[in-house]
Amino acid sequence: MLFTLGVNHKSAPVGIRERVVFSPDRMDEALTGLIRSTPVEEAAILSTCNRTEIYFRSEAHQPTDRVLHWLADFHRLKPGEIQPYIYRHSEAEAVKHLLRVACGLDSLVLGEPQILGQLKGSYQSAGAAGTLGRQLGRLFQHAFSVAKNVRTSTAIGSSPVSVAFAAVSLARQIWGDMKPLTALMIGAGETIELAARHLHSNQIGRIIVANRTVERAKTLASEFDAEVITLSEIPARLAEADILISSTASPLPILGKGAVERALKARKRRPMFMVDIAVPRDIEPEVGSLDNVFLYTVDDLEEVIQENLQSRREAARQAEEIIDSQVSTFMGWLRAQSAVSTICAFRDKAHTVQLEVLEKANQMVAAGKSPEEALSFLAHTLTNKLLHDPCHTMNEAAREGRLELVDAAHALFKLPSPTDKPHS
Known part of the structure; x- marks a missing residue:
C-alpha cells in the first residue's frame, strides 16, 4: 500500500515545520535509515520551507505510526510534539495528495511551479539512495505527467503569483517607488532568484546578493547587475538595505536583533522591510519587535498572496477534475500489478x-x-x-x-x- 505522512503550511506553524526539515546533505542518510528502521519498502522525502512529507510503500499493518516515531527520533523530538500537526493519507488519497502537490494545488501560492522542481529533486534523491521502487517510482512519474497536463490545459500558471512575487508586491505597497531603494538578498537559490527578478522588473535601484558560496552568487548577480558579498560582510552592509529578503538553508539564524539595531541606528531610524522565507528561519523572531522594522515570514505572506489568486481559482477547479480522473487511472494500474x-x-x-x-x-x-x-x-x-x-x-x-x-x-x-x- 502507498502512504503519505507529513506537515505543511496549513497543518503546522513555521515554528513546527522548521523542526522537521531535512537538509539536503542528510537526505541520503534519512532515506536509508527510514528503510532500515521501519517496515517500509520504498520511500521518498519532500522537504521545503512549506512542507515536509514522506511518501512510502509498506505492506505492514498501520506503518504510519512507525514512520511518525522514526521522524520524531531523526529530529530528536518526542512524537507527541509533532503528532497534532501530522496528516496521513493512504492508497487513493495518498495518490491524489501527491498529484495535487505536483500541480501546485496544495501550495501556499495556488499553482506555483517551484514545487514541481522540488518534487523532481526528491525523486532523484530517492533514486540515488536506492529507496525508489516500482510503485513509488511510477507514482512520481505519473505525478510529473499530470502536472505537465494541468499546466498546458488550464490557466493555473498564467498569473505571476509566488512567495517571491508576494514578497515584492508587499514591498512595493510599503515603499511605492523602488528606484531609490537598495535590496539585500541573502541566499542564491530559486526563490531568491525569483524575488530578484521581480525586484529588477520593478526597477529597484540596487541589488546586493549575500551568499555563503560567492561563485553561485556571482552567477545570479550577473543577471541583475548586482553586487556580491559574503555572509560575513552582512553586518557591515546591513544599514544599506531598505528591503531584505532571505532564503538560505542555514540551520541557525544568520541575522540577530543586535545587528539589526545597529543598522537602524546607522540608518537614522529609516524603516527596513524584511521577508524571511527560510525554514528554519534566517532572522531571529525578536527582530520583528523593533521599531521601524517590518518583518514578515512565509506565513505572513498568505494574506498578500490571496489578493493575487482569483484568476487561478477556476483553473484549479479544472485541475481537480483532471486529477480525479488521473487518480483512477493510477489506481487501476496499481490494482493490475497484483495480476x-x-x-x-x-x-x-x-x-x-x-x-x-x-x-x-x-x-x-x-x-x-x-x-x-x-x-x-x-x-x-x-x-x-x-x-x-x-x-x-x-x-x-x-x-x-x-x-x-x-x-x-x-x-x-x-x-x-x-x-x-x-x-x-
Whole structure:
C-alpha cells in the first residue's frame, strides 16, 4: 500500500515545520535509515520551507505510526510534539495528495511551479539512495505527467503569483517607488532568484546578493547587475538595505536583533522591510519587535498572496477534475500489478503446452503422416490441453456451489450468457 505522512503550511506553524526539515546533505542518510528502521519498502522525502512529507510503500499493518516515531527520533523530538500537526493519507488519497502537490494545488501560492522542481529533486534523491521502487517510482512519474497536463490545459500558471512575487508586491505597497531603494538578498537559490527578478522588473535601484558560496552568487548577480558579498560582510552592509529578503538553508539564524539595531541606528531610524522565507528561519523572531522594522515570514505572506489568486481559482477547479480522473487511472494500474504474476504464469503454461504439442505434430510429419493430419492433431490436442484445467475447475466449483467462480469465467473468457441463444 502507498502512504503519505507529513506537515505543511496549513497543518503546522513555521515554528513546527522548521523542526522537521531535512537538509539536503542528510537526505541520503534519512532515506536509508527510514528503510532500515521501519517496515517500509520504498520511500521518498519532500522537504521545503512549506512542507515536509514522506511518501512510502509498506505492506505492514498501520506503518504510519512507525514512520511518525522514526521522524520524531531523526529530529530528536518526542512524537507527541509533532503528532497534532501530522496528516496521513493512504492508497487513493495518498495518490491524489501527491498529484495535487505536483500541480501546485496544495501550495501556499495556488499553482506555483517551484514545487514541481522540488518534487523532481526528491525523486532523484530517492533514486540515488536506492529507496525508489516500482510503485513509488511510477507514482512520481505519473505525478510529473499530470502536472505537465494541468499546466498546458488550464490557466493555473498564467498569473505571476509566488512567495517571491508576494514578497515584492508587499514591498512595493510599503515603499511605492523602488528606484531609490537598495535590496539585500541573502541566499542564491530559486526563490531568491525569483524575488530578484521581480525586484529588477520593478526597477529597484540596487541589488546586493549575500551568499555563503560567492561563485553561485556571482552567477545570479550577473543577471541583475548586482553586487556580491559574503555572509560575513552582512553586518557591515546591513544599514544599506531598505528591503531584505532571505532564503538560505542555514540551520541557525544568520541575522540577530543586535545587528539589526545597529543598522537602524546607522540608518537614522529609516524603516527596513524584511521577508524571511527560510525554514528554519534566517532572522531571529525578536527582530520583528523593533521599531521601524517590518518583518514578515512565509506565513505572513498568505494574506498578500490571496489578493493575487482569483484568476487561478477556476483553473484549479479544472485541475481537480483532471486529477480525479488521473487518480483512477493510477489506481487501476496499481490494482493490475497484483495480476501480473498470474498472467505471466498462465502465459508460460500455455507456451509450454504449445511447444509439447508442436513437437509431437512435427514427429508425426517426420514419421510420414500428412500435414493435414498433423495440423488436425495439433489443433485438437492443443485446444483440449488448454481447456482441460479451466473446465475441470469450473465443474468442481459448480458441484461445490462456488458459482462466483463460474460467473467469473463468463467475464474472463467473454462467454455469452447461458440465456443467450445463438443466431440462426
